[in-house]
Amino acid sequence: MADFSFPYFYNYPPYFTLQPVRDTREKQVELWKQLILKYCKHHKYFVVDLEEGDFPLFANANIDRKLTYEAREVFLGALVSEGKAEWMDKGHRRCLILWRRIQDWAELLLSFVRENGMEDSVMTLEEIMSGDETRGSELAGIDRGVLIRAIKILEQKGKAAMFKGQATDDDGVKFSAH
Amino acid sequence: MEGAWTRIMHSVQLTSSGRMHLQQGEVECQLVDAVDLDCEGGAGWTLKTGLLTLTTHRLLWLDEKGKKAWAVPLGAVGQLYAVKKSIKSMFAAPRMRFQAWTQRDGKLATHGQRVTELVLTLVFRGQSGVPDGFVQRFAEVLQAKAWQQKRLEESPSGGHKGAGSSLETSVHKRPTVSTLNPAMAGVSGILRKEQEQWEETDKNLHDAFQDLNGLMSKAKEMVILAEKMRVRLLTGQASTVEEEGVGTNQEMQDWMLSVGITSPVTKESAGALYHQQLSRQLADFVREPLKRSGGMLAMVDAYCLFNRARGTELISPEDLLQACTIWQTLDVPVRLRKFDSGVMVIQSKSQSDDEVFLRLTMLVSNGEAEKLGISAAEAARALGMAPALAREQLLAAEGQGLLCRDDGVDGLRFFSNFFKDINASTIFQES
Numbered sequence: 001m002a003d004f005s006f007p008y009f010y011n012y013p014p015y016f017t018l019q020p021v022r023d024t025r026e027k028q029v030e031l032w033k034q035l036i037l038k039y040c041k042h043h044k045y046f047v048v049d050l051e052e053g054d055f056p057l058f059a060n061a062n063i064d065r066k067l068t069y070e071a072r073e074v075f076l077g078a079l080v081s082e083g084k085a086e087w088m089d090k091g092h093r094r095c096l097i098l099w100r101r102i103q104d105w106a107e108l109l110l111s112f113v114r115e116n117g118m119e120d121s122v123m124t125l126e127e128i129m130s131g132d133e134t135r136g137s138e139l140a141g142i143d144r145g146v147l148i149r150a151i152k153i154l155e156q157k158g159k160a161a162m163f164k165g166q167a168t169d170d171d172g173v174k175f176s177a178h
Numbered sequence: 179m180e181g182a183w184t185r186i187m188h189s190v191q192l193t194s195s196g197r198m199h200l201q202q203g204e205v206e207c208q209l210v211d212a213v214d215l216d217c218e219g220g221a222g223w224t225l226k227t228g229l230l231t232l233t234t235h236r237l238l239w240l241d242e243k244g245k246k247a248w249a250v251p252l253g254a255v256g257q258l259y260a261v262k263k264s265i266k267s268m269f270a271a272p273r274m275r276f277q278a279w280t281q282r283d284g285k286l287a288t289h290g291q292r293v294t295e296l297v298l299t300l301v302f303r304g305q306s307g308v309p310d311g312f313v314q315r316f317a318e319v320l321q322a323k324a325w326q327q328k329r330l331e332e333s334p335s336g337g338h339k340g341a342g343s344s345l346e347t348s349v350h351k352r353p354t355v356s357t358l359n360p361a362m363a364g365v366s367g368i369l370r371k372e373q374e375q376w377e378e379t380d381k382n383l384h385d386a387f388q389d390l391n392g393l394m395s396k397a398k399e400m401v402i403l404a405e406k407m408r409v410r411l412l413t414g415q416a417s418t419v420e421e422e423g424v425g426t427n428q429e430m431q432d433w434m435l436s437v438g439i440t441s442p443v444t445k446e447s448a449g450a451l452y453h454q455q456l457s458r459q460l461a462d463f464v465r466e467p468l469k470r471s472g473g474m475l476a477m478v479d480a481y482c483l484f485n486r487a488r489g490t491e492l493i494s495p496e497d498l499l500q501a502c503t504i505w506q507t508l509d510v511p512v513r514l515r516k517f518d519s520g521v522m523v524i525q526s527k528s529q530s531d532d533e534v535f536l537r538l539t540m541l542v543s544n545g546e547a548e549k550l551g552i553s554a555a556e557a558a559r560a561l562g563m564a565p566a567l568a569r570e571q572l573l574a575a576e577g578q579g580l581l582c583r584d585d586g587v588d589g590l591r592f593f594s595n596f597f598k599d600i601n602a603s604t605i606f607q608e609s
Contacts, residue, residue, distance in 0.1 A: 007605060013551065013584035014593045024582050027597040034606045065586055 004042045007035065016065035018074060032075040037084060041099040046143035047088070048076065048095045096145070105142065105150035110159060110177060112139055119177040126169055182223040183215075183248060185284055186296070190238060190247035195461035195510035198247050203324065203402070204235040207315050209451050214301035215239050215248075216273075227303060229451065232316060234324035244509070250298065253325055254278045254286035258317060272308045273301045276316075289326070379403065454508070456493065457501040460484060461510035464524055468512065472563035473529030474571075477502075477522050479564070517570040518577065535575045537561060542581060542594040551584055551591035 009015050009031070019025045039057045040046070048055050050072050059066035067075070076095045079085035083101075088094040100108070109128070113119060116133065125147055127133060134140045142150075151173050154160035161174045191199040200206070213230035217223050225248065231238040237250040256277035278298050281291040302308055382399050460480075467483050468475055477498065485492045493501075502514040502524060515525045541560055542552055552560075554569035561568055572592050575581045582595040 009596060009600065012593065012596060013586055013591070014582040014596075017583055017585040019582050019597070021576055021579060021582070023579050024576075024595060024597050027600065027602060030602040031597070031600065031605070034602065038606055065584075 004039060007031075010035070010060060011063055013063055013065050016060065016063075016067055016071075018068065018071045029075060029078045033079050033082070033084070036075065036079060036097065037099045040097045044141040046097060046146060048097055049093065050076070050095065051093050096143070098146070102146065102149050103153055105146055106153040108138060109147075109150055110154060112137060113175050113177050119175060122172055122174045124165070124170060124172040128173075183217065183225060186217070186280060186286055187239075187248035188236075188251060188286060188288075190236075190240075190249045192240075192244070192247060193458075193462045194465075195458045195512075196240075196244040196508065197455070197458040197462055198231065198238050198240060200233065201235055203327070204233050205324075206231055206233050207319060208232045208309070208312060209455060210302060210305070210309050210312065211451050212302070212304040213239070214299075214303060216299040216301055218297045218299065230300065232312070232319065234319050234322065236325075237316075250278060250286055251288045251325065252320055252323075253289045254280070255320060256292075256295070258313065258320070271301050271303050272305055273299050274308050274313060275299045453497065453500050453504055456497060457504040457508060458510065460498070460501045461505060461508070461512050463487065464512055465526070468524065468526045472561050472567075473526050473534075474515075474563050474567050475524040476564055476567060477524065480524050517574065519570060519573065521566065521570050523567055523570070531574065534561070534571050535578060535580055538571065538575050538592075539580050539594065542592060548594065551593040553589060553591050557592075 015028070015031070019028050036048075036057065040048070045055075050069060058072055073092055076085055077092075079097065080087055080095070084098050086096045086098065088096050112134070113121075118133075123131070123133070125144060128139055128147060129142055129144060130140065148162075151160055151162055154175075155162060159175065159177050161176070163172055163174065165171050193199060208231070210230045210232075212227050214227060215225040215230070225239055225241070227242055229240040229242075229244075231240070234252075236252055237255070238247060239249070240247040256279055259275040259277070275297055278296045279287045279292040280294045280296060281287040282293050284294075286296075287293070382403070463484055464475060464480055467480070471479070477495075481495060481498050484498065499522075502522075505513055511527050513525055513527055514522060516522050537560070538557065541547060541557065547556075552572075554565050554572060557572055558565040558568035561571070563571075572581060576583060576592065576595075579595055579598055581592045582597060584591045584593060
């Protein structure tokens, strides 16, 4: 995987300090929102954990700066209010980043099935997430929760049906994508 | 008869903050507001409702707008007429009359020429009587003839000027030695004279500090002494005097430089006009300190400098604040500035924020500072102002969107606001 290229201002210390002046803050939030989405998409990150502080984007060792918890919450909160992220708990400790919307994931899944002639086939969720069929496609590495919600959208349209296996591993989906 | 007085009265120069320039050694004694100056006989004219100031040298009249001032030299004043007590005077505004003489050119006499007699009347509007003690003070300053002392000092007095190292007061008090005195000749004569002069000075100092009244009557000598010392320190003459204090010359000089105000505005002399006059005097006073401190002065610094210059007539912080607040209503070249943080400073009007901001933005876009930012201390050094004030300026510039901050391990540092130069909608597109 190609290295992620950081924008030049990632090495400017003020980028890591929550700016108190309104106009400046708005610009800063905007730049962080875009960087978070781009970074997560590049590395296929879906869940950002605020507490652990091990989300590498939030700390820049080169200039010895990292975002405070408050700053992380502000920037992720801005994504949440735009519908591009969701808090996974009430305490705002974990955040699901939706760099692609759920229905776009559903579309992507549907076109993958059609392109590979699997309109009537059955796949387990594990196969979609990390199986040979999806390897190299954009679907590989998809978050389980996101995948289930995408399949539910297809279910509503009558293009797929989820079924339970004996173990969680065996949960699967039957496509009827004609 | 607009302007008739211009041929008789002496005009007075005003400072940039509207206080009258005092002459060498002149001290204000009393201020009275809303006074008419009326001239009877001859042309007959009236100066309407002005601010009257009685000094040791002159009677000054400043018009209401504070743009023009006129003076009656006390040398021109003859007799003071008793305040008339009559039925009529109970209804008219209180007034006092005095005799004044003009010199040959028609102006009021400055030193005792008597060509034409005039009768001037002071009409105290808005007062229920001639203000307390005004007549008495007037008589006192006439008696003291302080203006004549000054003239004596100016007149050449043989070779004494050349010696120049003594208090001139002690010189003019004694009969001028115009014939050569053998005891005063040669090196021993100079030394003896020096000795005598020091003894005289010592006596003056001794008398002055004996009691407060003594101090007041010696005030002028003390002021002259202070000024003398200042001049000597400045010209480096002090080094010829073999004393251990030579090393502290610089210190002493700084000290003496701040002994600036020979005629402090006091509550006693200015009464109800106290704050307004104080305000103007303060405005004049802070100009020098402002120049030295980058156009901005913390209130605490101003308070200390001002009170040190005033000597014994100290003012309270409240008085200082009030004097600064009044600046808004006066036409003075300084202003009181309150930062968002609540810090208050005195700022000269010529120092605009834009100019300071420009310097700050230049500072942060230079070499190292572009990558490392600047701290308040660094900005203070570059701008020549106190760190606390530099910090306020940095915060103000940040508020204007010119700077942004880095609150890292090294404390608060400021950078050029690169955020505003970034186009958020295109910056991430190229890859």
